[in-house]
Amino acid sequence: MKYVTLFIIIFVLWLLITFNIEIPNLIVGAVAALITSLVFGRSFLKDSKKFFQPHRYFWIIVYLFIFVWECIKANFDVAYRVLSPSMPIKPGIVKTKTTLKTDIGKTFLANSITMTPGTITVDIIDDEFYIHWIYVSSKDPKVYTDKILGRFEKYLKRIFE
Amino acid sequence: MSNTISIIFFIIGVVFDLFGCIGLIRLPDVYNRLQSATKSVTLGTCSILFGLFIKYGFSAIGMKALIAIPLLFFVSTVAAHALVRGSYIFGTKLWDKTVIDDYKDVQK
Known part of the structure; x- marks a missing residue:
């Protein structure tokens, strides 16, 4: 759950920063967000339920x-x-x-x-x-x-x- | 119209960044200088970025400028905290007219 929340946040941030919705860009963003959330997910918020x-x-x-x-x-x-x-x-x-x-x-x-x-x-x-x-x-x-x-x-x- | 508003924001930003620089020169010690350096960034640099957002709207440049604002907030506050704490532990003296220092008990 933690990892999914972090993945969504990073992916949305990536979309806002690059600001184009072409398929290659989406793939690069998804891979980068996946790696980042796997590495830093452990130290993310304790209960991500609060996000919803x-x-x-x-x-x-x-x-x-x-x-x-x-x-x-x-x-x-x-x-x-x-x-x-x-x-x-x-x-x-x-x-x-x-x-x-x-x-x-x-x-x-x-x-x-x-x-x-x-x-x-x-x-x-x-x-x-x-x-x-x-x-x-x-x-x-x-x-x-x-x-x-x-x-x-x-x-x-x-x-x- | 949006061009004029963005120029007004640029001017506000540059003026407050200038105040921050004057503070860096005039104030007496590291701790007070950091106060002026971190605070002028908020209205100074952030209003330059916001002016950029107004000028370009919801385009690639405008969105980047808008996202840079919260990042700048976090980075400048955390950097100020690290610098203040680091210079205290390093042993930089407080200004001689400092009235109170609760932190020195912790450092022993």
Whole structure:
């Protein structure tokens, strides 16, 4: 089941990238997808059933909009810090705890954190995230956990768990 | 019409990539510089690619540009994570005005 899901994803990606539907192209794509899915299928998602539950796709779309909005905010934030003459930065590495359980959820959360205003994920150890923050506005773990992780955690929980 | 919109996206992209480069020069240490380098890519390079998609529509070039956007997201975030962690383990010092460092307990 795992292998089939991965095969379908890779094959569709191949079709989109090459963007032509001639027989030789389809054969090359199928062979390449087959080899890739055989090699990497083992380390793919643990239960691929989640791929066929439509309500998850709804939350992915909601999440995408929030994510793009945060990205745009992040860019203006960086532009402001870089261009202002006094450079308002106060960097530090903080420790936060997540409630997500699955590996893929954590990966997406870490990637989202890197793309949001002023934060980069340094390391993940079990359920603790170490985050480099360009402007540490408070030293209370509750406040900053909510500020950094809270935005995405609730959506990712619906998508991946 | 679509030509004009795509040119607007190109200009936004180039301007934000320029901000990222200025950040690389101005900010004090590796960690802060990576912040500016990864974030400017999202609106900078991705909006150049999106402008390309608008210009060519659903053709071979346009689809390639559109698929490059999510790939760029994953690659740049993972690369930033690897660089930050690598330079910390290598022993690069944080900026001397850094206020808090929780990560140093883990490294011992």
